[in-house]
Amino acid sequence: MDWTVIQAAIPNFVAGLKITLWMSFVGILGSLIVGLFCSLIQYFKLPVIAKIISVYVEVSRNTPLLIQLFFLYYAFPVIGWKMSAGTCGVVGLTFLGGSYMAEAFTGGFKGITQSQIDAGKAIGMNRKQLARYVIFPQGLSLSVPALAANVIFLIKETSIFSVIAIPELTNTALDLIGIYYRSNEYLFMLVVAYAIILIPLSIILTLLERKVRYGSFGN
Template identity: 55%
Template structure:
């Protein structure tokens, strides 16, 4: 099969613009997901009444409903309530809503891995719950849960391919439009694969390096 290089060169600006949009959505969503996940895991660990029940309900709802349905609900359903949001805002909220639950579970597993004796020692020297979480639990939990957190970041980056369903011109949407207009299926999909590799491969390598650098009980080695 002959590759139409002229078509590829002509289409590159569209993929470049879509790549930056994908990175923007993923970066903001990952940061918000980490924050949501950390807060949820702390609430679950300290068993804060009422809030814990709400948090459990959120995690179950988020993890057991497809992102596409969540996006449709935000973009189309909320308009019936008089709430109108832009496509980018809906995408960020949807990705953060989904990612937060997965990050919460990753943090929870890390928190549960912290040795109970260290927590008891912290309490015995008079640390408050906030200080205990900040100086003892969270730093160790982060290093333990780092592989899961990294996998969730990659997962959210891949899930950005869904946002085209609400009229955002992301990478997937660009490829579909080009195939529909020019019937250049092989070239369009090849550029799509390359674009995601350019985004995901460096991040994957960085996360692997970070996991080796940050290991539980191996600081300073």
Template identity: 50%
Template sequence: MFIKNAIPTFAKALWLTLHLSFFGIIFSILLGFLIAIVQYYKIRFLNTLTQSYIELSRNTPLLIQLFFLYYGLPQIGLKLDSYTCALIGVTFLGGSYMAESFRAGLESVGKIQIESGRSLGLSERQLVFFIILPQSLMVSLPYIGANVIFLLKETSVVSAIALVDVLFVAKDLIGNYYKTSETLFLLVLCYLIVLLPLSILFLLLERHYKRYLG
């Protein structure tokens, strides 16, 4: 009976988690790709700036970043709601991981292939879209998939800034009803419902992409 009654509450919290994760991951991919392009083409000033960002992002926990956004920024007059702080935090953390994934893919493309493309008269845009990106994506895809799953799991810490995600609901139900086993079962089930299909999807995409390019 408890599990049946708790399912709607978990479903609502799971929707918020998915909403946050979806936009956080999309923004992370866009940010990471732009940073990888800057580093690949070694744009002098921006390259130093992006490398500093990556080091800061990867070497500070998401929880600390969220505390800074939610509790620190109001001290200088900038107050953001919980969802906005969580979205910025996930994007800030995810962008650095995605950047490294894209960079690894871009650097895997052989210089000979690029020079061959130039000798055939391809423009820089054509080189990017027809030679560099298709091959780099095959290398980056497994890392991107791992990062997506990592970011989804990392969203569990947003409950620390009073955002009602699945972990927040789980802690609330345990505190109110002392149904620890049942609540943890629903919590694990929520993450399995989301993460298992994603893992399978990225595995299938990777196999398809290798077969397509191979």
């Protein structure tokens, strides 16, 4: 292990880290928006649209991100829709993450007891008020553990972006290995870079889970 090699490569990995963080942030934010929208449609069983959403969720969850990226990056230009590698990566991450977030939100909404809904109806709440004051706030709290796991999962999935030449962390490491043949040093830096992102985030998300957890579900 040559520490001078590691020191010289730090600027490259910092640049890759910034790209990874930015694309993760945009992709996860998009995933949360898409997931919440899809989940509400499925929960309230809106005709026709709910079935379309179910198809999207099944297709997205049962195809690898690698295949989705290849399709977006290489197939779409054939029909005249060309995207940059960065846009393709964000769209792919949002497409995949939206389905996982939808399932997480749906699980939280379904976790609300029928007695809570009946109590809301008993005091005269309509469907919109039930969604706003009963279903959404409680379902969101119940969804936090699954949402947190999905956030970690999606950040790790950004390593797939290397296949479409986005200069994120994995691509940076592979490029440096190809140029200088110093696998040990650059792979070590890759592990450290992901640890810098994921370990603090995991701690923060764990604390958030404890904060929003209902008393009946633990301390």
